[in-house]
Amino acid sequence: MHCSSPKMVCETKIVADEHEAIAGTKKDSIIVSSAQMWTSSSPSPSALESKVEKRDQVFIREFERSDHEEVRRIFTEGIMERIPNSAFRGLKQQTRTQFIYAFLTVMCYVMTKSFTLTFCTPFILMGARYYYSRKVILNYLDCALHTDMADIEAYYMKPTGSCFWVAVLQGQVVGIVAAQGREDDNTLELRRMSVDSHFRGKGIAKVLGRRVLEFAMLNNYSAVVLGTTAVKMAAHKLYESLGFRRVGETEDYTLPGMTRSLLERLFFQIRYSRYRLQLHEE
Numbered sequence: 001m002h003c004s005s006p007k008m009v010c011e012t013k014i015v016a017d018e019h020e021a022i023a024g025t026k027k028d029s030i031i032v033s034s035a036q037m038w039t040s041s042s043p044s045p046s047a048l049e050s051k052v053e054k055r056d057q058v059f060i061r062e063f064e065r066s067d068h069e070e071v072r073r074i075f076t077e078g079i080m081e082r083i084p085n086s087a088f089r090g091l092k093q094q095t096r097t098q099f100i101y102a103f104l105t106v107m108c109y110v111m112t113k114s115f116t117l118t119f120c121t122p123f124i125l126m127g128a129r130y131y132y133s134r135k136v137i138l139n140y141l142d143c144a145l146h147t148d149m150a151d152i153e154a155y156y157m158k159p160t161g162s163c164f165w166v167a168v169l170q171g172q173v174v175g176i177v178a179a180q181g182r183e184d185d186n187t188l189e190l191r192r193m194s195v196d197s198h199f200r201g202k203g204i205a206k207v208l209g210r211r212v213l214e215f216a217m218l219n220n221y222s223a224v225v226l227g228t229t230a231v232k233m234a235a236h237k238l239y240e241s242l243g244f245r246r247v248g249e250t251e252d253y254t255l256p257g258m259t260r261s262l263l264e265r266l267f268f269q270i271r272y273s274r275y276r277l278q279l280h281e282e
Contacts, residue, residue, distance in 0.1 A: 058174070058204055060211050063152055063164040070173040071166065075149055078194035079141045085231040086270055087133035088126070093231070094251075094269045101125050125267075132267035139257030148178075149192070156180065161188070161219055165211055167195070167204050174199040177208040179215055188216040190226040209242045217279055224277045229253060229270045236273070244275040 063071065091097060104125065109118040148155040156164035161181030166173045178192040190212045195205050216224045226244070228235055236246075253272035254260060 057169070058202070058207060059168040060165055060207060061168065063157060063166055063176075065153065067166050067173055068152065071152065071176050072145065072149060074173065074176055074194050074196050075144070075192060076141060077197060079137060079144070081197070082229070082231075083134045083137050084130070086137065086229075086268070087129040089231045090133075090270060091129065093271050097266075097269055100266070128263075128267045132264055136255060136258055136264065136268050140255045143256045152178075161221075163215060164192075165208060167208055169199060169202075169204070175204045175208055177205075177212060179212045181219070181221065186222045188212070188219070188221040188224045190224055205238055206241065209238065213242065213277070213279075221279060222281070223279055226275050227272055228275070229255070229272050231271075239275045242277065244277045246273055247276045248274040 101122065105118060105121045108121045109115070112118070152164050156162045156178050159181070161183070162179055164178045165176070167175030173196075175195040176192055177190065177194075180189045180191055181187075182189060190209065193205060193208060195208075213224060224244070226239065228239070230236060250272040251269070252265075253270050255270065258264060258268075
């Protein structure tokens with residue numbers, strides 16, 4: 001199986017507000033509050049509130065080797081969520097596939113005259129969609145875990161102009177994001193963003209996204225780009241809230257690890273959206 005550098009961004013639930021960016025270098029870390037995008041410089045009104053604020057702080061720092069297992073766990077969890085989303089929610093985006101399934105259901109009745117079999121046909125089709133969604137996404141996950149996610153230091157930490165960050169809350173890694181520089185067009189690609197499902201709704205993904213934008217500005221990239229196969233709207237709203245605009249869309253995208261067999265194409269389709277945030281003209 002050929003595994004190219006995969007492009008899939010995991011879905012995230014976002015609740016956050018706009019705030020000013022903090023200047024820094026690649027080696028800088030950022031401390032933010034889960035209730036606020038950036039921590040306030042004003043003193044806490046009481047010792048109790050100070051403790052609560054400290055407990056709720058999200059610390060953004062660079063990836064360390066000891067983070068590897070937690071990073072893989074969060075990434076894998078986010079990808080596995082895509083199986084039911086692609087199988088069922090994704091069908092809403094595939095009008096042509098809906099017509100094909102409706103045609104197959106009608107043809108089932110025409111050929112068999114069986115109400116029972118015709119009634120079961122949509123469930124059989126949905127079962128096939130789940131099977132092939134699981135098959136394709138597990139192949140994609142295997143590709144990712146054997147390429148960049150197998151050696152984060154080599155792919156993101158060592159190359160100049162790239163980086164990988166983790167979000168830490170209460171001493172636990174709860175979010176991840178990567179940035180990979182592209183010299184050919186002087187852009188930075190936002191990749192691998194994912195947040196632990198138990199810590200969503202705290203604005204963590206938006207903080208991670210802002211860290212990538214700051215990194216891009218500090219390293220004088222002309223734009224930040226990303227691609228996503230997210231089905232839920234939360235991820236798309238996140239990118240738009242960060243300033244990205246959609247610049248392209250592919251209806252029947254081929255994920256790394258796909259075989260493109262007839263059955264696979266019939267029961268698995270995924271939309272790939274491209275976003276871009278222009279920082280300055282070249």
